[in-house]
Amino acid sequence: RHIPDLLSAGEPTFSFEFFPPKTPEGEQKLWRSIRDIEALQPSWVSVTYGAGGGTRDRTVEMTEQLATDTTLLPLAHMTAVNHSVSELRHLIGRFASAGVNNMLALRGDPPGDPLGEWVKHPEGLEYASELVRLVKESGDFSVGVAAFPFKHPRSASVDEDTDFLVRKFQAGADYAVTQMFFDAEDYLRLRDRVAAKGGGDTPIIPEIMPVLQHSTIEKSEQLSGAPFPKHLAEEFERVSDDPKAVRELGIDQATRMCERLLDEGAPGIHFITFNQSTATREIYERLSGSRVPAAAGART
Numbered sequence: 001r002h003i004p005d006l007l008s009a010g011e012p013t014f015s016f017e018f019f020p021p022k023t024p025e026g027e028q029k030l031w032r033s034i035r036d037i038e039a040l041q042p043s044w045v046s047v048t049y050g051a052g053g054g055t056r057d058r059t060v061e062m063t064e065q066l067a068t069d070t071t072l073l074p075l076a077h078m079t080a081v082n083h084s085v086s087e088l089r090h091l092i093g094r095f096a097s098a099g100v101n102n103m104l105a106l107r108g109d110p111p112g113d114p115l116g117e118w119v120k121h122p123e124g125l126e127y128a129s130e131l132v133r134l135v136k137e138s139g140d141f142s143v144g145v146a147a148f149p150f151k152h153p154r155s156a157s158v159d160e161d162t163d164f165l166v167r168k169f170q171a172g173a174d175y176a177v178t179q180m181f182f183d184a185e186d187y188l189r190l191r192d193r194v195a196a197k198g199g200g201d202t203p204i205i206p207e208i209m210p211v212l213q214h215s216t217i218e219k220s221e222q223l224s225g226a227p228f229p230k231h232l233a234e235e236f237e238r239v240s241d242d243p244k245a246v247r248e249l250g251i252d253q254a255t256r257m258c259e260r261l262l263d264e265g266a267p268g269i270h271f272i273t274f275n276q277s278t279a280t281r282e283i284y285e286r287l288s289g290s291r292v293p294a295a296a297g298a299r300t
């Protein structure tokens with residue numbers, strides 16, 4: 001099964017992102033969440049690719065386990081950080097033999113400081129667009145890429161950032177998944193810019209991370225490099241001494257944004273889960289009946 005086929009099937013896709021845990025407790029929590037999410041029959045689940053050797057092996061193992069032990073369709077993230085081209089080819093081969101044929105091709109960040117100097121591996125790749133080409137020429141893979149509604153922190157301007165995204169599409173990417181954002185307008189503006197620059201109608205899937213604690217606001221700014229919308233920050237500020245109210249507002253805000261995005265024709269929704277299923281399941285269930293088909297995915 002290839003993700004582009006699900007994206008062109010005419011119904012919104014619903015997908016969930018997990019990361020390989022580092023501890024046995026984390027592993028247990030992850031698998032509980034995966035089984036909960038599996039019951040929703042999502043379109044696919046993705047597994048992030050870490051900065052270090054051990055977690056990287058776990059990405060391969062975890063996607064393999066998802067492919068063999070569950071009904072879920074796994075999407076493997078991979079990055080160019082500290083990899084030669086021959087190591088990347090080997091990694092693609094490992095995914096392929098695990099039955100994983102959907103990849104998200106990323107450049108990745110320098111280990112340690114994400115905004116530190118990017119140093120390409122001497123026999124490696126400079127940009128994600130090169131990784132897109134490498135994966136595409138390696139076999140029958142679908143390839144997604146990252147998109148940044150608010151521009152990537154390293155890009156000089158929004159305009160330049162859009163050019164780079166369009167180049168990834170021209171290199172063969174089948175779709176993009178965005179960085180998290182909290183104002184639907186940011187997504188709609190990105191989509192308009194891509195269309196204006198000849199990016200065609202390549203699907204751009206919005207990534208959603210609900211605010212569940214007041215500290216998530218600051219965390220989101222660190223993770224995305226984008227400022228949190230002022231009007232929303234004020235709403236959260238008003239209930240900041242009531243953790244339950246913050247969580248309820250976060251879920252409500254995320255649900256409203258998902259509804260707006262789907263009404264505006266977004267091809268699907270990709271949820272960041274932090275390996276917990278409860279909040280994203282709540283949002284998914286609130287969308288049920290209106291925007292979510294009875295079984296969102298698992299289309300064979």
Ligand code: FAD
Nearest residue numbers: 048049077106107108127128146152154155164177178179
């Ligand atoms: P690129 O598209 O290569 O862009 C990198 C920088 O180079 C940008 O500033 C861009 O503007 C610039 N650029 C691009 N092309 C050119 C060009 N032709 N000429 C000049 N400049 C250019 N990181 C992980 O380590 N593991 C993960 O699993 C992971 N998953 C992610 C999932 C999503 C949905 C997103 C949005 C990001 C994810 N990241 C992950 C983070 C990502 O690796 C970083 O944001 C990284 O800094 C950029 O990756 P990229 O693939 O967009 O790189």
